[in-house]
Amino acid sequence: xxxxxxxxxxxxxxxxxxxxxxxxxxxxxxxxxxxxxxxxxxxxxxxxxxxxxxxxxxxxxxxxxxxxxxxxxxxxxxxxxxxxxxxxxxxxxxxxxxxxxxxxxxxxxxxxxxxxxxxxxxxxxxxxxxxxxxxxxxxxxxxxxxxxxxxxxxxxxxxxxxxxxxxxxxxxxxxxxxxxxxxxxxxxxxxxxxxxxxxxxxxxxxxxxxxxxxxxxxxxxxxxxxxxxxxxxxxxxxxxxxxxxxxxxxxxxxxxxxxxxxxxxxxxxxxxxxxxxxxxxxxxxxxxxxxxxxxxxxxxxxxxxxxxx
Amino acid sequence: xxxxxxxxxxxxxxxxxxxxxxxxxxxxxxxxxxxxxxxxxxxxxxxxxxxxxxxxxxxxxxxxxxxxxxxxxxxxxxxxxxxxxxxxxxxxxxxxxxxxxxxxxxxxxxxxxxxxxxxxxxxxxxxxxxxxxxxxxxxx
Numbered sequence: 001x002x003x004x005x006x007x008x009x010x011x012x013x014x015x016x017x018x019x020x021x022x023x024x025x026x027x028x029x030x031x032x033x034x035x036x037x038x039x040x041x042x043x044x045x046x047x048x049x050x051x052x053x054x055x056x057x058x059x060x061x062x063x064x065x066x067x068x069x070x071x072x073x074x075x076x077x078x079x080x081x082x083x084x085x086x087x088x089x090x091x092x093x094x095x096x097x098x099x100x101x102x103x104x105x106x107x108x109x110x111x112x113x114x115x116x117x118x119x120x121x122x123x124x125x126x127x128x129x130x131x132x133x134x135x136x137x138x139x140x141x142x143x144x145x146x147x148x149x150x151x152x153x154x155x156x157x158x159x160x161x162x163x164x165x166x167x168x169x170x171x172x173x174x175x176x177x178x179x180x181x182x183x184x185x186x187x188x189x190x191x192x193x194x195x196x197x198x199x200x201x202x203x204x205x206x207x208x209x210x211x212x213x214x215x216x217x218x219x220x221x222x223x224x225x226x227x228x229x230x231x232x233x234x235x236x237x238x239x240x241x242x243x244x245x246x247x248x249x250x251x252x253x254x255x256x257x258x259x260x261x262x263x264x265x266x267x268x269x270x271x272x273x274x275x276x277x278x279x280x281x282x283x284x285x286x287x288x289x290x291x292x293x294x295x296x297x298x299x300x301x302x303x304x305x306x307x308x309x
Numbered sequence: 310x311x312x313x314x315x316x317x318x319x320x321x322x323x324x325x326x327x328x329x330x331x332x333x334x335x336x337x338x339x340x341x342x343x344x345x346x347x348x349x350x351x352x353x354x355x356x357x358x359x360x361x362x363x364x365x366x367x368x369x370x371x372x373x374x375x376x377x378x379x380x381x382x383x384x385x386x387x388x389x390x391x392x393x394x395x396x397x398x399x400x401x402x403x404x405x406x407x408x409x410x411x412x413x414x415x416x417x418x419x420x421x422x423x424x425x426x427x428x429x430x431x432x433x434x435x436x437x438x439x440x441x442x443x444x445x446x447x448x449x
Contacts, residue, residue: 125313126438
């Protein structure tokens with residue numbers, strides 16, 4: 001899989017052309033939609049909040065945060081502020097905002113009972129900013145923060161005076177102070193390797209956050225998604241029932257479970273060769289976990305075909 | 310940029326973190342504003358919960374200062390008192406306050422202009438409603 005992080009710095013990679021391509025691609029839109037919805041689900045907000053969108057891009061995620069028609073937002077009307085480093089991405093957002101305005105005006109002319117659609121891009125604000133320089137908001141500004149496919153860019157060293165670790169520290173520290181005392185932060189990101197996950201978790205822990213990592217579709221190579229789920233207040237995963245808390249299931253601050261797979265492989269290599277049948281059963285199980293359609297098992301599974309005459 | 314945001318944004322220079330004068334930023338009185346006045350109660354009503362929540366967080370003195378920078382000196386000197394409970398039975402006066410707050414905080418946008426940090430004197434430009442918070446290398 002290609003990593004845009006390795007090609008160019010974010011503000012250069014997402015240029016005019018790339019931003020347009022990204023924003024108008026229906027597959028990207030769909031993936032962003034699914035991940036934003038999942039992040040909101042993890043945030044588990046109970047009332048209309050002020051949310052920080054880190055690396056908002058063209059605000060595909062912002063639109064979903066404040067969209068009233070989403071089930072996760074039932075009865076709530078969130079407002080958000082987005083930060084992004086790419087001016088071209090923000091320009092796309094401005095274009096989309098104008099389009100939305102135009103469409104809404106159109107609606108209200110043709111249909112007087114449109115009941116005033118709320119939410120969408122007009123609930124948000126955008127800013128051109130480099131998150132490695134810190135989050136420029138005063139203490140206790142936001143109820144929650146969300147970040148979709150952005151924070152892995154912090155590992156880039158695009159400039160001689162960039163020190164990734166320092167920048168990540170600055171990012172988490174300033175974010176911690178910009179959130180309210182029960183503030184929550186969910187970030188979906190694409191780690192290049194396990195070390196990056198470790199680094200994020202370690203620095204977040206040092207800063208004072210509690211929480212951990214949630215991995216969706218852990219068995220799938222393509223659809224595996226990492227969510228960093230953090231909270232400013234103290235909490236333990238035992239209190240998952242508490243309505244104010246993050247929706248944490250399977251999150252942990254240590255990364256040991258990620259390494260399990262490697263060990264499993266090692267064990268298999270040392271052991272005896274497995275039979276054909278158990279090989280087929282194992283592969284079937286794996287495909288099922290990855291969400292593929294798999295034929296059910298029967299007494300014929302893995303059996304040899306009868307010889308023809 | 311919404312006027313609401315001016316009540317939270319501060320200078321992004323690290324050295325200004327501990328300096329109280331880095332918030333609120335000083336807004337140029339030449340800033341170009343845009344007001345989309347909303348009169349429809351049914352739309353504003355959907356934001357009541359948010360408004361009351363954010364009102365609790367707003368630094369009223371900073372809001373007064375920013376409004377004065379931008380040429381509005383008509384705000385009441387004290388923060389209006391509203392709680393989530395008072396949303397259950399609103400009187401006409403409270404409805405009016407919420408409506409005015411909504412139009413002031415959310416429907417007033419700074420489209421073009423600049424803001425300056427009182428501590429490090431750095432000037433941030435606002436263009437097309439988007440402030441540029443990127444710092445030059447010597448400040449970051």
